[in-house]
Amino acid sequence: MVICDASACTDCAKCIKVCPPNALRFPGAVEAAPHMLAASNGSGPSGARLTGGGWASATVREIQEKARTGKHIVRGCGTTRRLPTLDDLVLLPAGLSRMPVDTYREAAVTRTVLGARFASRPLVIETPIMVAPMSYGAISREAKLALAMGSARVGTAMNNGEGGLLPEEVEHSYRQIVQVCPSRFGFSLRNLELADAVEIVFGIGAKPGLSGHLMAEKMTAEIAAFRGLPPGIDLASHPRHGDIFGADDLMVKLQELRQITRGAKPIFLKVGAGRVYEDVKIAAKVGVDGITIDGMQGGTGAGPVIAIDHLGMPTLAAIVQATRALEDMGLKDEVSLMVSGGIRDGADVAKALALGADAVLIGTGAMVAMGCTVCLECHKGECEFGIGTQKPELRERLNVKLAAHRVANYFTAMTNELVILAKACGKRDVHNLEREDLRAVSLEACAMTGVPFLGTDYTFTQPFGFFG
Amino acid sequence: MVEELDLEGLSEAALNERLQALAGRGGQVVLHNTRARHNLVVNVSGELDVAIQGSAGFYCCGFMNGPRVTVTGNVGWYAADNMLGGSLTVGNNAGSNLAPSMIGGLVLVHGSAGSRVGYGLKGGTVVVIGNVGMLTGQQMLGGRIVLLGAAGPGTGESMYGGAIFYRHGALAASGTNNRARGLEPDETGWLAALLAEHNLPLNPDEFECLAPTPGKQKYHLFKPRLDAREKAV
Structure with missing residues (x-):
């Protein structure tokens, strides 16, 4: 006893x-x-x-x-729920009815052009895989620098995220997408001048409908000063743009941004996947050059678990909705479509492209390449790999050059995988992957996407494109 | 030398390019036939006096840095958005969301302004002589807002920095995460100079100030009112 x-x-x-x-x-x-x-x-x-x-x-x-x-409980990273993913689709390889392209000896096109609708200087990158926005604050200065250097090595773009634009990030990146976030932390005219493309943010996939969070553990004096905030606060960021309160305003705002960028730089718009069909139609109508859809499997530095697990739409369904909206408007070839949220390998990229995306963005995967183990504890600021932390003793654990090398390797390997799959499907250009190359391996995916069930040319619910 | 520009047949982009070209040389410009068009004097930097004869639409003086702009009529929503420097003086009223995310400079409205004046304000000064709507200074990071008339509910909601000066008794209700206090000596001097500069016959003693509550902000998702009783119909 x-x-x-x-x-x-x-x-x-x-x-x-x-x-x-x-x-x-x-x-x-x-x-x-x-x-x-x-x-x-x-x-x-x-x-x-x-x-x-x-x-x-x-x-x-x-x-x-x-x-x-x-x-309510707050944590980092994306949802842990089992949701339909791009794994629920397979690609149909070439054989006799369609001839494959030599995997190892014939050239393939991976170069990607984004935002050519109205911008006179669209974003040109060497692979359709970019670094997703992760804010300085959510991740360390060293991690930002490694992402910039890594993405530059493979000739792709990185997206700065909410917490401002670090000078070394601009210096070391190949192409920089600069976000216009509701909070405007660390944002000024200078950011637009330094941008290769501009992205107006209306939500993120991990917690669509909510604003950004940065917990006090990461709100150091340095981060606070960079954002213009008091140190040590739990930040629930600005919920709406102070200067965009609706689609009509957005149209005028776009004209303002086009004037500032002299019509040269592409202007994208990002939404968290929710009412994708309607959001994409509005964005395309008001005149953006490209749209980024962030699916439910996207990550975050911190967010309410209840939002992470229960708000939004899986990336798989979101791509289809976005593609469908642009096709219904007759704008699929004009407006670039970018997708993020749970993209991990070349197969995910190939399937996203086949469903209609022009490019993808990788967040969690890039952090994993640097050492992250997806422990879901980003919000605590105790990342022992020096990525999701602002503590100097933890930050110095991240070897920036090695991390950059690993990010570049990861992106290279992923692009290789994409090329392998595209060639096996008989495509020399990865952008020629199409939905006819896809079949669904689960009834859920079949219903969700309109892609025919494996072994058939049939689907149920709303068909998607090439048949029916 | 004063240059007169008729906006009839001139696009906003062409106008702003013209103003930017003139800004390098200083001088004065008078704009006619503005007809409340949007995006006037956007991204213009340098010394220049611009007089808008009439009203301006949305985003007037957005990202501007340097020019002194006067508007005889009204300005629409989002005037002085992301403005870096210079001044905007409005003869009549301003729409909602005046000076959102403004970084520097002065905005002076002789009439009233709508809701969310100085949303996310980072720096500079916003003065409204008439009344303002709700949520003035919401989540502002810095800068100063001076209200001479009445202010709607939620003033100073979740402000992180800066200060909102208002006359005694003029606030309908302040928002959360702020506290009322008296003026610091340097603020009294600054306010007296500002009022004198713009010929506003008021004394700083008539004002008090809203400032951020130190420490972590409090957020409200669910707040049960345990004393609530069903209202008899």
Whole structure:
């Protein structure tokens, strides 16, 4: 028999899980509860066995955490839910009906041109794979620099994210997409002057409908000064653009930005995948050069779990909706379509391109290339690989040159994979991949995309394009 | 020398390029037939006096840095957005979201302005002689807003920096994450000089100030009103 001292108990519930019920006694536990609340880190004074009963242990832990704090739970990275992905599609290779292209001896086109609709100087990159926006603040200065150097080695673009534009980021990147975020942290006319392309942000895939978050652990004096904020605050960023309150305003705003950029630089618009069809139609109508759709599998530095797991649309469905919208408007060949959210390898890229994307953006994958293990703890600022942290002692763990090399290798390998798949499908240009090259391996994907079920030329729900 | 420009048949882009060319040499420009067109005097930098005879539409003086602009009529929404320097003086009223994310310079409105004056303001000074709508200075990072008339609810909502000066009793209700305080000595001197410069017969003693609450901001998702009672119909 163990008599527990309630005044010393931290409510971790470990003893309850380990010992049989009759081995423990909690004299005065209920009375002690009020003064234990501050130190509590467990399941409550009487404890509860994690017996399951249809409740997943993660669910039980989340409820206990919410019961302890009275707050919604915040964490980093994207959703951990099982959602339909691009893995639910396969590519049909060439054979006799269509001849393949020699995988290792014939040239292939990967060069990608984005934003040529109205801009006189569109964005030209050597691979349709770009670095997704990750803000200075969410990730370290060293990580930003490594992404810039890595993307430059393969001749592609990086996107700066919300937290301003670091001088070394501009210096070392090959092409820079500069975001115009609602908060305008670290933003001024200078950012537009330095940009190769401009992106107006209306949401991100990990938490569409919500603003950016940067927890106090990362709001160091340096980050705060760069953003013009007080240090040490938990930031819930600006929810809306102060100078764009609707589509009509956006049309005028675009004219303003075109004047500032002399009509040379492409102007993109980014939305988190939600009401994709309608959003894309509005964006195309108001006159952007390109649209970025960030699917539900996209990552974030910090966000409410309830939003990460339950808001938005999987990338797979979002690409189809976006393509469909542009085709319905007759603008598919004019407006560039970029996609992000859970893209991991060349197969994902090939399938995204086949569904209608012109390019993809990689965030989490690029961080993994630098050492990230997707521990979902970015919000704590304790990243032991020096990526999602602002602590000097952790930042110095990141070898910038090595990380840049690994990012470049990852992008190169992914582009190689893309080329292998495209050639196997009989395409010399990766942009010639088409939806006719695809089949769905699951009924969900078939229904969601309109791509025929494997072994058939048929789908149910709304057909997508080449048949029906 | 004063240059007169008729906007009839002239695009906004062509006008702004013309103004930029003139800004290198200084001088004065008078704009006629503006008819509340959008994007006037956008991205113009340098010394220049611009007089808009009539009204301007959205984004007037956006990203401007240096010119002194006067508008005899009204300006639409988002005037002085992202403005870096110079001044915009409005003879009548301004629409909502005046000076969003403005970085520097002066905006002076003789009439009233709509909601969200100085949304995300970073620097510079915004003065509204008439009344303003709700949420003035929402999430502003810096700069100063001076309100001579009445202000709607939510003034100073979640401000991170800067200060909002208002006359005693003029605030309908302030937003969260800010606190009212008296003026610091340097602010009193600065405000007295500003009022005198623009011939506004007021005393800094008539003003108080909203400033950010130090420390972490409080966010409200759910706030039960436990004393609420069903209203009898």
